[in-house]
Amino acid sequence: MKKNHHILPSEWSIIIDQYYPEQTQAMESIFSLGNGYMGQRANFEEDFSGKTLQGSYIGGIYYPDKTRVGWWKNGYPEYFAKVLNAPNWIGIHIKINGETLDLNKATVKDFYQELNMQEGWLFRKFLVEMKNGSVVAVETFRFLSMKIKEVGAIRYSVQAINFDGLIEIAPYIDAGIHNQDANYDEYFWKINDLQTFDNQAYIISETLKTNFGVCTGMLYHFEKNHQKINSKPIIEKTDKKIAHYHPFEVKKGDVLTLTKFGGYTQTMNVPYERLQTIMQEKLVEADKKGFFELLEQQATEWKKIWQTSDIEIEGDVSAQQGIRFNIFQLNQTYTGEDSRLNIGPKGFTGEKYGGSTYWDTEALCLPFYMATKGEKVAENLLLYRYNHLEKAIENARKLGFGNGAALYPMVTMNGEECHNEWEITFEEIHRNGAMVYAIYNHSNYTGTTEYIDNYGIDVMVGISRFWVQRFNFSEAKQQYVMLGVTGPNEYENNVNNNFYTNYIAKWSVEYTLENLERIKNKNPEKYAEISKRLNLSEAELNRWQKIISNVYFPFDDKRNIFLQQDGFLDKEIKPATEIPQGERPINQHWSWDRILRSCYIKQADTLQGLYFFENRFDNETIKRHFDFYEPLTVHESSLSPCVHSILAATIDRDEKAYEMYLRTARLDLDDYNHEVDEGLHITSMAGTWLAIVQGFGGMRNFDNQLIFSPKIPKQWKSYSFKINYRGAIIKVSVNNREVKIENLSKKNIAFEIYGKPIRLEGNNMYVNKKTEQVNG
């Protein structure tokens, strides 16, 4: 695995101090900005003719692109929800003595770019010599306001270094953008109106088919040598774009500065008729505050975020930078205020994969947001699925399931399935289990069952109904089996009795029955209401019980392990280390059938089950499974190493834990897989957080308990993390000598450390004078 080392070490910033023309598109991803409402790749404001992926995205705004397949299969959805590149609001044309400023065509010097994660802004400066000999110095500041979510701000300065002459600056907005990811190269927008007056411009556009209305706006000012100046624009208005041209005569040394506010309002939040008015209000509000006050607010907002979510690592700046980058990007992607939004695999940093929601949300992201942003945010993630229940029932119906059975989609934007590979869409159904697991996880963590009683139970019953229909009785085995599924390891398709799927299916039904029983005992009226609403009968529940009491799991007596699926041991079993280096990753070198036939595992599958249900397996069992499966795992999914890291820490495979941690922490910063140009791996970033907090920190919250058993990798002097737990902020600090647990709130808390139960009062601290060490 080769790595790219362009990013300078820094605890709080992502910095490059050179211009890497070949890396432009990769850097556009890495330096992306987002505020939960919208996101913007680090595209240059000025023109750029080199390789670039222009991307500005608005949360929840998508286009249902017509499905493209080679061979249609019954049941395929007709569209795939595409992450939609929205009209450009950042654009600024610059001409120096008549020549367009374009870093791809000029000589760039003293380039410096910084993404400041502590305060949430992007800065870039460079000196550039144009083909015509003119040299200018450029500085540009940009952020997407965490305070006024609809607005982004840019401060763009150009200084004439070696000439007296003409500098033209033209801020613009442009709806003539396209999606790189479009099945039939169609244009996804309809332009309804373009308005411009004074120093402002607005474009009202609408997505085709989905009819999301969007107003893109801008409002700007100029300064010359740091003094506000008035300048009357020459307006260029085409059918999709409005640009305001401003020519300025300058003397050598003069600095021109453009402050541009821009952004979007959209009809998920604002009525269509008010789109422009409200956009204007937001821009004027930002303008009144001014760039610098807004920037200060930005720092304040980010300070709040870091207060509850920061992880500090001493002695390993690269690890420090890596984890902060992950936490930063997760917070840029999803702020948890809007239960209609979710966490796309690329967040706001690229188009790839489309859709916004995968099972990653439930499996990895929920614990992160739950612990760093609190219960309300976590609940919004759960409500997202609750609100899609009807569509999940409809989805299952399409596949032949009745009685309110629900199958959640593999990939979705609005609750409808939009993926189209039969082996995934129809068969990677374990995702349904993750929905229940998330509810369970939330209940364990918060210590409440309110969500279950009021919302979750409907989801759980729908999913249980799916599972009991999906199992069938095998005459041959005299047990219930589940045929034709794809487990988390997508390097096996259409298998029978995937351990993980059978296990989580059985567990989902068990957990649902358990909760129904609890409600029945505690609140018979509620139970009556639920069972009436969901049309539940004792007979049905008895049938569920009968099925899950007799589920088949593939097992190997010799090795004393569960098998990933039926027939797994018919394969040739050889450790992944025997694959020649030139053939890795195998998904880029081997034909698909060869991958399927091989014993190689894309990502944790049986081990994912052991991770989820660690409390039900002893350490010896986990070790046996880890020793069998880990050597066969090629980790060609970004979701894999973190689970392995956590399990390895659990069973004291310390070197492995650290190795796996490294593989996930700087995946994008070091571009391990040579694909960061397409966008960042947002959801797997939550896995990195888990690898520290659950892996090294040993945090668990099974059975309504909070447990820590921290270790420290020997490369680190110390590390600390914070969690938001049942209303308290707890800070865990670990170094080689001790573990310090601080209760930063007024509430009393209870936890266990290294198996020892502790009660800690508000604003108190507990110190454990010993730390286990991870040998890196």
Add this chain to the structure above:
Amino acid sequence: MKKNHHILPSEWSIIIDQYYPEQTQAMESIFSLGNGYMGQRANFEEDFSGKTLQGSYIGGIYYPDKTRVGWWKNGYPEYFAKVLNAPNWIGIHIKINGETLDLNKATVKDFYQELNMQEGWLFRKFLVEMKNGSVVAVETFRFLSMKIKEVGAIRYSVQAINFDGLIEIAPYIDAGIHNQDANYDEYFWKINDLQTFDNQAYIISETLKTNFGVCTGMLYHFEKNHQKINSKPIIEKTDKKIAHYHPFEVKKGDVLTLTKFGGYTQTMNVPYERLQTIMQEKLVEADKKGFFELLEQQATEWKKIWQTSDIEIEGDVSAQQGIRFNIFQLNQTYTGEDSRLNIGPKGFTGEKYGGSTYWDTEALCLPFYMATKGEKVAENLLLYRYNHLEKAIENARKLGFGNGAALYPMVTMNGEECHNEWEITFEEIHRNGAMVYAIYNHSNYTGTTEYIDNYGIDVMVGISRFWVQRFNFSEAKQQYVMLGVTGPNEYENNVNNNFYTNYIAKWSVEYTLENLERIKNKNPEKYAEISKRLNLSEAELNRWQKIISNVYFPFDDKRNIFLQQDGFLDKEIKPATEIPQGERPINQHWSWDRILRSCYIKQADTLQGLYFFENRFDNETIKRHFDFYEPLTVHESSLSPCVHSILAATIDRDEKAYEMYLRTARLDLDDYNHEVDEGLHITSMAGTWLAIVQGFGGMRNFDNQLIFSPKIPKQWKSYSFKINYRGAIIKVSVNNREVKIENLSKKNIAFEIYGKPIRLEGNNMYVNKKTEQVNG
């Protein structure tokens, strides 16, 4: 299953005596013409604005259309060979008093259309009242010459019935055609030159990418009231089309007749520079003979074909028509003179499925052509694959197999794989076995091993090398297994140990070893040459032997049957009769995963194996398997009923045999599946022939022997078929009282009837005074 009953009963013709506007496209398929070199759907010569699939096809001329997939898998081919609609040579614009003749826009009366199968021509006549009130009578005759393959002939007459006025007739050729089946709606042709002079026109075009050069030509004459007349055309030449307009003043009763010769030369046979010259020569040759002499030759050529291939059925005109239609279409599709050509699933009657060659050729078509057209034709089919061996080796290499292992493509035009569904392309590898089976079949039938020794052995070794690498040793089973395959039953994908595949794989290697041993003993020098050329060592052959001696087959002890694949008995086993009628065919009603999980079988799979290797299984074994699998089979492949019909006859399931026969014989004529508008099911037509000859006739040729054990369905008075066997023509006639076997040649023959060995001298007859009856 609803049927369409438009076709009138007739022993030798396909006739409709009404115009069915809704059925136009279906009738275009059914009335298609072909001469092995080219084919033409029964599109109207005159303009037609209704629903139509315009199709004129030239054998071997294809376009590699860029593959369209949703999700790319490593190993997919980059293109799919499309059957290519070639420039239109049949076109004739007709205007009556200024109004274009178009059956979709006028009132049609007395419509009659006949495809004469005995002589190989298409006739159509009708009376039509135009919107302007003019009535004309039209007659048109058409055939594709079996004598001058490049030429088709049309005789088109228009009679003014109720007016004096203007009739304009414009024969044209037009390269501005398109493919309905085009992944990106591209135009597949490049026009290089258009030439026109006198009564002739030529367009030289070239396929994009594949660069096949094609000259489309026409040459025509007019008659008025059956007297040749000269008429100077008004020439309309655009960049893709040449039309010759001829306006004629007519009196009521006048008849205008256009004789048009047209067709193609192409660069598979003719150098590019000579395309036009030779096209002109062919047209002039045809013209010299004249329409009627050419038509007589056509009848003579077809007479020859029927002499060795006709099946007569007395007492069931619908069955008679059905089987003749099948034999007719097979002969129109492939004449066996050119080993570069093959039998596409739609022949020359439609675009669907693309490619030209599937395993249908080896499994079903070879026996038909071998028995009706002789050994040379059969050998050409074998040579087709021999000539593609290098590409099959390359194909296997792409999938990770070495040492000269060969995997023949699932779908091909020129030897390269062009299908792109991973579960088919990479996994439906049983096709490789059919290649060896065809060689074996040919050797059994001809009683020679020459083809094997000179060509076949290379193919057999390549395929054996593939199989031995594709098996792997299972620790768990201590046997060799084959993982991740798709059997003939495509309603199961990516299964382990498909019985059929394992069986034919093991057998292929066995048969290869057996032949190597034979050559070694009989001709050590030849063997030395072969083993040197193919780099065969004793060690390698020993390894093959070791593997095939220990192959695993899934078996159920309780039922004493082989299982279709591992885990088959984990499914819920319910007969297909329990599927609600409204859900049939299941492939149009059930989601793909549901089909895969179900026990329902698309087409013979385990039973296909028992059919191929019937001599290795006793009747009781066949019965047990038939009784288990037949009720689970939904026959949603046109290749399925024939195999079931043959096996049913073998085990005296006579009703079933007749039911299955009916299902295959008039599949297209009665449009059972409502899809004949896309083209005919050409390859499955060979299955119908097999259902009579091998099913009712009980013909077998295992172990170098010819065997008959005829039965007769009770609906029939008598039937007879002919086969071409080792240089002799044998006619088998069966009625309720006796079976008559005539040797129509001078050669002595030996065969077995009802287990009795018979030797029959040249021009002699054997009569068996008893027939077994099939109860329909």
